[in-house]
Amino acid sequence: MGNWLPQLTSINDPIADDFWSYETDEGVQRVVRVTIGRPTPIPGDPNGDWYCPLRIEHRAPEILCMVGVGPVDALGNAMRVVSEHFQELRKVSPRARPLVQSP
Known part of the structure; x- marks a missing residue:
């Protein structure tokens, strides 16, 4: 059985978009972008x-x-994945500023 869900390469209609920071096991601060798109009917789903x-x-x-x-x-399932994902990390903080790379 093949994958019947869309194979998305971008989220064109975001309903939530934020940067979250966390600390790695090595004590390094990382920032990730979290984007959630608008719920959509699965095409052709009976x-x-x-x-x-x-x-x-x-x-x-x-x-x-x-x-x-x-x-x-x-939407609830997407939010549950976000929540569970970040519960595994340390020092998580929403509304983080993206890290700027030095030239």
């Missing part, structure tokens, strides 16, 4: 299920499509 695109930059290799039985369920 059950009428929805997906919500999610990207945690530098922590997941691709955009994840979190599935739910409706838009609120799909």
